[in-house]
Amino acid sequence: MPLDQSFVGRGWPPTEPYLVGREKIREFARAIGATDAAYHDPEAARAIGYADVVAPPTFPTVLTNISSRQIITDPGLGLDYSRVVHGDQRFKYVRPVIAGDALVCVNTIEEITQRSGHDFLTTRTDITSVDGEAVVTAWSKLVQRGMEQS
């Protein structure tokens, strides 16, 4: 069954704050092979104007992997995650994520379309500090592949 169009514009309550740890940033940077000193060394980060180590650009995926469960598990939307593949990804940054940030995610569904038997779901996640300072916005387009015709 196609995804319910009435979910376009739907939002979810803000997530519990995610506390960004210095070691988590280092772990993520190591996993992608990113060696810039500012990802690993607080002194190097301070030298370019940040209070602690800076996260690589795609680090917000750590937060959206958690926050997207709100959408994936919403019984009303009824996404079949075993048929979902990642179509598009976009980030727009106000500033990089920094160790010590306490960040909140607000998820919204921006678009639902159907084409060739597949469903396309665009989600938007506004990531802000607990004080409401905008940090980064992430958009993901998820493709729910149609059932195999047999």
Added chain:
Amino acid sequence: MTELPVQTFQVTRADLVRYAGASGDFNPIHWSERTAAKVGLPGVIAHGMFTMALVGRAVTAWAGAPDAVVEYSVRFSRPVPVPDTDEGTEVVVSGVVKEVTDDGLTRLSLTATCNGDKVLSMAQATIRKR
């Protein structure tokens, strides 16, 4: 036209396991041959977000600053199969400068290929040089 130096990134199964742990994306298509085959994939594939992260490395390296990126977007057009060998596979990243705006932004058009196939399309980054 200014071009980014071509960079080649080796990707092995061990990299995928490490990335799964670091990112929290434990989808078994990125580590289980059995699951990947069941959903019709050629084998275990890299996380799309891992490929995006490698391209991001090329961008920040070229920009010369880890915090230079102000906007970054990709479309995952083909999977990156990662065989269970010591060598794994290779992702080749290149890019060109499309535009330098009056307010100091540089727009890059990016390409990532694996075995000659484009694995990303419409990959773009906007950076602010220090």
